[in-house]
């Protein structure tokens with residue numbers, strides 16, 4: 001696929017998503033494809049948009065601030081680390097923040113959202129304990145984070161997100177995906193009305209496995225855009 005037009009890549013990814021949904025007996029369209037456009041120039045993003053994609057994920061607030069105003073009709077998700085000094089900017093740019101992982105951050109997001117009169121949809125990033133993973137909330141802290149979030153007016157926590165350690169063999173990601181789904185299911189049982197629906201998991205290498213394990217959002221970059229330039 002390297003060198004193939006974005007349109008063909010999008011069709012290929014969609015085909016594989018449909019296959020994974022069929023294999024797991026889930027209805028068509030029950031997964032949101034988040035096209036990860038970090039480091040990609042706006043021309044490539046517009047190509048993807050023309051191919052029918054309308055949900056994009058960016059990692060860096062600064063970079064996103066240059067792109068989002070050029071395609072405001074799309075739904076933009078922050079999927080990279082959210083620094084304290086970037087919260088206000090992030091809230092003004094994105095409709096979804098996928099990487100909230102502390103009480104402090106959740107409160108800051110809510111306060112900024114309230115001040116700008118909006119409600120931001122939030123996923124809590126979970127640290128599944130893989131080696132080298134430094135971001136994300138500990139599973140044992142999720143319950144408190146969710147209970148407090150329920151009282152924060154500027155945010156709506158819609159689910160969980162995780163970035164398992166990269167594995168060349170995507171089957172090795174499967175236990176991590178299953179673990180995230182189990183966490184969501186048990187928290188949803190323990191905290192009725194928590195609204196925990198979304199599971200953001202799976203990237204270019206393993207989104208099929210993630211869908212089979214229950215992903216409702218997959219974050220796919222290189223399979224759509226080809227390899228990235230520079231950082232990222």
Ligand SMILES: *Cc1c(COP(=O)(O)O)cnc(C)c1O
Pocket residue numbers: 036038059079080163203204205219220221222223232
């Ligand atoms: C870059 C990135 C992706 C996309 O990775 P690909 O392997 O290019 O699909 C997904 N999620 C996060 C958090 C990322 O940083």
